[in-house]
Amino acid sequence: AQKITQTQPGMFVQEKEAVTLDCTYDTSDPSYGLFWYKQPSSGEMIFLIYQGSYDQQNATEGRYSLNFQKARKSANLVISASQLGDSAMYFCAMRDALLGGATNKLIFGTGTLLAVQP
Amino acid sequence: NAGVTQTPKFQVLKTGQSMTLQCAQDMNHEYMSWYRQDPGMGLRLIHYSVGAGITDQGEVPNGYNVSRSTTEDFPLRLLSAAPSQTSVYFCASRTLAGADETQYFGPGTRLLVL
Numbered sequence: 001a002q003k004i005t006q007t008q009p010g011m012f013v014q015e016k017e018a019v020t021l022d023c024t025y026d027t028s029d030p031s032y033g034l035f036w037y038k039q040p041s042s043g044e045m046i047f048l049i050y051q052g053s054y055d056q057q058n059a060t061e062g063r064y065s066l067n068f069q070k071a072r073k074s075a076n077l078v079i080s081a082s083q084l085g086d087s088a089m090y091f092c093a094m095r096d097a098l099l100g101g102a103t104n105k106l107i108f109g110t111g112t113l114l115a116v117q118p
Numbered sequence: 119n120a121g122v123t124q125t126p127k128f129q130v131l132k133t134g135q136s137m138t139l140q141c142a143q144d145m146n147h148e149y150m151s152w153y154r155q156d157p158g159m160g161l162r163l164i165h166y167s168v169g170a171g172i173t174d175q176g177e178v179p180n181g182y183n184v185s186r187s188t189t190e191d192f193p194l195r196l197l198s199a200a201p202s203q204t205s206v207y208f209c210a211s212r213t214l215a216g217a218d219e220t221q222y223f224g225p226g227t228r229l230l231v232l
């Protein structure tokens with residue numbers, strides 16, 4: 001069954017250091033997309049980065065990069081030079097053509113709460 | 119650039135009351151959807167629409183109705199609220215044209231049913 005697993009309920013990182021948030025996924029469909037969203041304490045869901053299963057290179061968006069290891073079925077988010085404003089809940093999500101189809105349904109993990117310490 | 123907007127931000131209902139959660143987007147996106155977020159369960163798809171006049175059920179549709187009379191608006195109706203519907207509700211939209219798969223979320227509506 002399609003599934004997203006985030007094994008880190010919470011993490012601490014020192015300001016200005018890099019941090020990796022883990023995400024593994026399970027799907028039998030060769031065509032899928034992986035997303036990371038940030039949810040600060042204010043509650044909104046903010047899109048960070050997207051990786052398609054056929055993309056040859058790892059996605060990057062500013063300080064965010066996605067470490068995509070297809071054989072391991074992992075899509076870890078790397079945040080470089082952490083800032084206090086990065087403190088939030090981070091969700092990994094997947095859409096695949098088999099499950100998503102016309103629904104474009106996203107399957108979400110349970111999230112990782114990141115706390116950036118000064 | 120408003121993106122996806124939702125109203126109200128907070129709502130308290132009594133069991134059995136009805137209400138409509140509003141969602142609007144100004145990006146001309148064909149696809150719109152509603153999710154609910156519950157602790158420890160992530161987000162789950164309630165209903166979705168691929169265009170005006172077209173709606174379909176998601177993973178947890180019971181107790182909710184939707185309609186899509188325009189491209190911009192996708193309201194979610196609770197006909198008879200139940201405490202199990204206490205949750206945070208998110209509306210999302212995306213384009214179905216091209217390769218951009220990004221779903222953009224609204225700010226959410228926090229609903230408490232007593």
